Amino acid sequence: MRVDGAEVAADVDRPGESLLSTLRDRLGLTGAKNACEQGECGSCTVLLDGDPVCACLVATAQCEGREVQTVVGAVPRPVRDAFVQRGAVQCGFCTPGLLVAVADLLRREPDPADARIREALAGNLCRCTGYEKIIDAVHTAAATMAGDRP
Structure with a gap:
């Protein structure tokens, strides 16, 4: 598979090993966080062929020949700067998954309304920020990125 633009290979000896385990334990890519292991929190969100997925729910064997983008590549x-500027980062555990979800949203919708942001982030749980600062960060990132467009 390709991870963040680089061809990688991992010897997976456990049937059904999750993409999250492979990324973290075999490839040393710790950007996606391991929290619930049930696809409920979004901390392990990555892009698989351009679509957001919970890496804890995807078997590594399903990723052969596919493109994976972690928080590093996606x-x-x-987006990162806006999270810092707006105080949308506190403990940081949910941050990688939120950043990937926001990057995906802004790629699809350059200027989303609050309701759409909330919908796009519904699969990502944050226990620290209360979400308002995250929504502010999305708007800040959208405005900055709009200024970068021709």
Whole structure:
């Protein structure tokens, strides 16, 4: 598979090993966080062939020949900067999954309304920020990215 643009191979000896385990334990890519292991929290969100998925629910064997983007490869700098600027980062555990979800949303919808942002982030749980700062960060990132467009 390709991860963040690089061809990678991992010897998976456990049937059904999750993409999350492979990324973290075999490839040393710790951006996607391991929290619930049930697809409920969104901390392990990555893009698989351009679509957001919970890496804990995807078997690595399903990823052969496919493109995986983690928080490192999927998130443009304006999104990361907006999270810091708006105080949308606190403990940081949910942050990688939120950043990937926001990057995906802004790729699809350059100027989303609050309701659409909430819908896009519904699969990502944050226990620290209360979400308002995250929504502010999405608007800030959208405005910055709009300024970068021709």
